[in-house]
Amino acid sequence: MSNYNRSLEEAVSFMKKHDRFLVLSHVNPDGDATGSALAVAQMLRNLGKTFVVINEGETPARFSFLPGFEQIRNVSQSPLEESFSAVIAVDCADRSRMGNVEHLFAQDVQLLNIDHHPTNDEFGTCNVIRTDAAATAEILYDLAVAGHLPFQADLALCLYTGLLTDTGGFRYSNTTPHVMESAASLLKYGVNPGEVAERCLEVITLGHVNILRQALGSLKLSFQNQVASVCVSRQDLAEANADREDAGGLVNYCRNIEGVEVGISFVEAEPNVVKVSLRARSYVNVAEIAKQLGGGGHAKAAGCTLHGSLDEVRDRVLALLGEVMGVKDNE
Template identity: 70%
Template sequence: MTDYRRALEEAVRFLREHDRFLILSHVNPDGDAIGSTLAVAAMLEQLGKSYVLVNESGAPDKFSFLPRFERICNLSQDLAGDTFSAVIAVDCADASRMGDVRHLFAPDAALLNIDHHPTNDAFGAVNVIRTDAAATAEILYDLNEAAGLPITEDFALCIYTGLLTDTGGFRYSNTSPYNMEIAARLLRYGVNPGDVAERCLEVITLSHVKLLRQALQTLRMSHGNLVASVFVSRQDLESVGADREDAGGLVNYCRNIEGVEVGVSFVEAEPGTVKVSLRARSRVDVSEIAKQLGGGGHAKAAGCTLRGTLAEAQERVWNALGQALGVNADE
């Protein structure tokens, strides 16, 4: 038996041995985080278990079409001092990515950690980590199978959403024969691929368009034109009525410029807090850079949150990129 299969069996025991669960995903969640959260909820319902879904940042409205979306709480909602002895974290590259949620853990809390990030530090009592999986949703498909549970329409939609978003519509290099096979199987359970792609990949807010127009005016080329960066301040967000969610995807405009190896977006999410997103082409493992700066992710897509001003965040990231590329920022 492989280590992965053994981990899946341990996770199945965890699900069966407990009756009430807290399900968490990473702060500023994406389609895989939300899809995986809701897929676990669907599995637990089949097992006759109860659960509470929490995300520190709340869930982006674009995923409101997913079943049980309305049950995801953020930390501003009153949970009546509730604590949980069984915790499931999905798509969290390390424990800090769960956010400020430790007050929800009972003193005897056991944690099941399900994730696909190479930077995951196995912070759970039970860890199911497969770094070659395109998405955490791919691992949950395997877990559902290991538990002997049928695929429901709700479960299929959540897993498909996680796969679609984390592979960029099955365009990124993490697309594999296996995850394409899973996606094909899920279509048999009522998933409408055109509808999911429209909601997750195509529709953008007017605020995003306005913010994009502002951000592109800040575009800077550095490191011998191998790095392209854009910068968004709190004032920029406020001037167009945008929020942090509207800044999602700006980094891709940088990375997609011909000849660029690394794209970076710097977004001042709160005064003194800068969210950094990194996207790489081939020469740089940006997960290593993000990890140096207290973040994590994948070789070609990673991020971190830095304290300080936009200028201070830029200096730290550009210095790290200079070391990785062997080219100074001003060359």
């Protein structure tokens, strides 16, 4: 038996052993984080367990079609008074990505850590880490199969959403035969692929259009046009009647420019707090760059949150990127 299969069996045992769970994903959750958290909730419900699903912050409204979405509790606005001895964290690249939630952990806490990020530091008492998985949802699919857990429409929809979003609509290089086979299997339970793609990948808000217009005005090419970046200030968001969620995806416009190796977006989330998103095309490992800055992610998609003004953060990130690429900006 492989170490991966053994860890899957240990995870199933963990879920069957305990009765009440705290389920959480990373701060600023995406489709894989949200879909995976709600998939775990579905599995626990099928096992007759009780649970609370939380996140430190808002979960994007575009995932509101997922079954159980309304039960995700934003603990930054609605604190919990309960402590939990059994915790399941999904899609958290390291312990810090859980956010400020550890006050909810009991002294005897047991933590199941399920993730696919290469930067994961195995912070759980039980860890199921597969860094070549396209999404945490792919690992959860394997877990359900290994544990003979029942599939049904709600679980299938959550898992499919995780697979779809973390592969960019099955377009990224992490799209493997196993991903496609898993997705095809989930369609048998009534998932409507066109509807999920429409909700997760196609529909954009007017706020996004407005902030995109302003962001592109800040577009800067650096390092022999190999790096493209945009900056969005809090004032830009206010003028565009947009929020931080509306600014999601701006980095892709930078990375998709022909000849660009790395795209970066800098979004001022709060005064002197800047969310940095990085996307690479081929040879630059942006996860290593993000890790040096206190963040994490994947080789071609990573991010971090830094303190300072937009200009200070941009200069800091570009300087580090220049070192990694071995290119000077004035060359």
